[in-house]
Amino acid sequence: MxxxxxxxxxxxxxxxxxxxxxxxxxxxxxxxxLNDKPVIIICDDRPMVKMLPxxxxxxxxxxxxxxxxxxxxxYLLDPDDRDTLREAVRLAEEVIPLPKKxxxxxxxxxxxxxxxxxxxAWPQQMxxxxxxxxxWVNNPLLEELAxxxxxxxxxxxxxxxxxxxxxxxxxxKYKKGSKxxxxxxxxxxxxxxMVTLGAKQLLELEPLLPTFxxxxxxxxxxxxxxxxxxxxxxxxxxxxxxxxxxxxxxMKAKPVKNRP
Numbered sequence: 001m002x003x004x005x006x007x008x009x010x011x012x013x014x015x016x017x018x019x020x021x022x023x024x025x026x027x028x029x030x031x032x033x034l035n036d037k038p039v040i041i042i043c044d045d046r047p048m049v050k051m052l053p054x055x056x057x058x059x060x061x062x063x064x065x066x067x068x069x070x071x072x073x074x075y076l077l078d079p080d081d082r083d084t085l086r087e088a089v090r091l092a093e094e095v096i097p098l099p100k101k102x103x104x105x106x107x108x109x110x111x112x113x114x115x116x117x118x119x120x121a122w123p124q125q126m127x128x129x130x131x132x133x134x135x136w137v138n139n140p141l142l143e144e145l146a147x148x149x150x151x152x153x154x155x156x157x158x159x160x161x162x163x164x165x166x167x168x169x170x171x172x173k174y175k176k177g178s179k180x181x182x183x184x185x186x187x188x189x190x191x192x193x194m195v196t197l198g199a200k201q202l203l204e205l206e207p208l209l210p211t212f213x214x215x216x217x218x219x220x221x222x223x224x225x226x227x228x229x230x231x232x233x234x235x236x237x238x239x240x241x242x243x244x245x246x247x248x249x250x251m252k253a254k255p256v257k258n259r260p
Contacts, residue, residue: 119169199228
């Protein structure tokens, strides 16, 4: 069950007077910011805060759980305990850094609108940065996936050029060691994520297919087997599609455990 906008507004109202408060929808759920710092994540109408050292005394004994599969444990806050909620947010805001701003573009690629293909706008001899790709894709879900990959698997993206005629041009690859986690293909206004599942992983996926969208199920049925597995490609335009890609990746590799 996704969080309701009314509940998110209620949490924001509880924080009034601490500074500039706003919320942003992400992963189908919400992040609450204080002075542009992400302080509370809300999942299924449950407000949570990172388990920061500065909160150990204040929130001692509070239940903990991950906000979503693959994430670190967070403190679960009582939305009606206004004083504790405000104090936890105030303390967290003091130590949480501001999100990094996107680096200014160093080049001026051809505009995404019109007939110019991606591989023409950014030919092989002109390697784009991740922010350049983000400007072309123009969809915050790309940045959200990058953040999730870094937190879940502690991996950075590799930008590589493909000469394949079906998707020629620069793409983004994520790997855990020698294992490929996914490949992202650039589109205008979106991106496509390809996740390869083997025969064993398909056996795990098939009983779960009813919990995926109708579009995903249709794509799955139309994808032919290759060496017992399937190369599944999801066009990511909405949070639901991003969530499905994340579920596929989690079937390929378990999250990296953080070192104590």
